[in-house]
Amino acid sequence: MRSSELAHMAGVSVRTLRHYHAIGLLPEPERTSSGYRTYEATHLLRLLRIRQLASLGFSLEQIGPMLDELDAERVQGDSLGPGAQDLLDELDQRLEEQISQLEHQRELIRHIRTRHADPDYPERAMRVLDAVNAFERQTHEFGFLLNALTEDDRIAMGIAAHLYTDGELAEIERIFRAIPERGLTDEYLRVSKLMDTLPGNASPAQREHAIGAGMAFLEKIADCMDPGNWLRPDKDYERMLENMTMVHYNDAQIAASDELFLRFTRLLAKRAGG
Template sequence: MRSNDVAKLAGVTVRTLRHYHQLGLLPEPPRQANGYRDYSPADVARVLRIKRLAGLGFPLSRIGAVLEKMDAEGNETSSSALDELDRELALEIERLQEQRRTIAELRAEHLDPDLPVRFARILRMLSGVDTLADARPSDRTALIVAGHLYDDEALGELERVVERIANENLAEAMEELDCRLGALAPDAPERERAALAQDSLEALAPVIACFDTANWLRPPTDRERFLDEIAFADYNEAQQDVYGRIEHGIEAIIAERAQTENAAATPSQVVHGALDPDATS
C-alpha cells in the first residue's frame, strides 16, 4: 500500500505519516522498484494504534514506549499507562478550569489580560489609571514587569500603599510631586533637589508608615534592582539624585522605626527572662 492509501484508510494525512516516521513511531517500510513506500497491513495497524493513543491523550513523545511495553507485557502495562494518563489529564483539566476562572474574572472586571488579576486590581485603585492604556508609555513596561515579578509579600505591601494613598487623599499631592520630578532639569541646583526630596518624604509619611520594615532593611534582590533599573531608566542625573535621596530618607525612617520597636521590645524580654527559672540555669 502507498502512503496515500494508508493515510486515507487510517484517517490521517500523508504529512502525519511522515511525522510518525521522523519521531520513530512508525518504521520506514521498504520501497518498491518505483521508489514508493510499500506499507503492510501491520503498518496500517500501527498507525491506527498510534492515532488511538494520541486520541486518548498520550503525547506522541511517549507513545512509542507505551506501545513497546504493551506489546511486551500486555494488559497490565496498558492499565498502568492508562492510570498514569488519567492522573495527568485530571491535573490538566484542573489547570484549564483555573485558566477559565481567570479569564472570567478578567472579562467580568475588564482587567488587563497582560497582568495577573491581583496586580490588575491594584493598578485600578490608582487615581486616573483604569488599565495599562491609561498609564504613561514610560511606565507601562515597568508595570507589566512588576506585575509578573512581584510575589505575594510584595503585592501585599503594594495593596497597603495604594489603599493608604486613597484613604489619605494623597493622590493629588503625589501627582504634583511626580510632575515636579518630571520637570527637574539635569542641572537643577542643590536647593531645588533638596527641597523636592524633603517635600516628597513629608508627603509620603503616611505611606512610609505602612511599609514592611524587614523589606526595607535587607539588601535589595535582583528582581528589585531590575525593576528600579526599568522604572528610572529615562531619569536624568538630577531626577535620579532626588529619587536616591528619597530612598535613603525612607531607609533612615524605617531604620529609626526598627530601632524604636526593638528598644520597646527589650524590657519585656528582660522581664520574661527574669521570671523564667530556666533562663539562668
C-alpha cells in the same frame, strides 16, 4: 497497499507516515523490486492504535512504550500491566492539570469581562489596579493617579505589571489598600504634591521638608513593605524603569527622591535586623 492508500485509510498524511518511520514508531515495510513500500494490515492496525493513543493525549514518546506494553500483555493474556498503568496514571494526572489550567483561564476571562480589564496584562496586575481604583474612590478623585501619568510612566507600569514578581505586586496592592484604611489619603496627597511641585532650584531646607514629610508618611505604611524587595540589588529592568521615570524629574526632585529612598531603606534594614 501503498503509503498513500495506508495514509488515506488511517486519516493521516504521507508525511506523518514518514515521520513515524523516522522515529521508529511505525516499522518500515519491505520494499518491492521497484522500490515502493508495501504495507500490510498489521501496519494499518498499528497506525490506528497510534492515532487512538494520540487522541487520548499520549505523546509520541509515550506511545511506543505503551504499544509495546499492550502487545506483551496480549501475548500473555494479562490485563494492563504496571508499565501501562503507570503511563495511564501519568496521562491522567497531566490531563487533570490541563483541565485545572483551562478552568483557571475561563475564570480569568470572566474576570476580564466583568472588570472590563485589559486581557494583555497578568491577573495579578489586575488586583493592583483594583486596589488603585479603590484608593482613588476614597479620594473622590477617580482617575487622578492614572491621568497624571506620562507616556513613559504608562510604559514603565506596563513593564512592571509583567515582570514584577507576585510578591512585589502584592506589596503595591497592600500599600494602596492600607492608605485609605489607615486614614492616610490626605497625607499621601500632600506628600505627593510636595515632591511633584519641588522646584529645580529648591533650597536645602525645601528639599529637607519634602524628604521629612515623605519619611513621616512612609513610616506609617512601612509594615506593608517587604524589606527583601527594597534591600536587594536592582534588576536590569528596574534600572531601566527608574531611568524612564526620572527623566521627568528636575535636579531637586531627583536629589530628594534619592535621599528619601536611602533613608527609608536604612529604616527597613534596621527593622529587619540588618
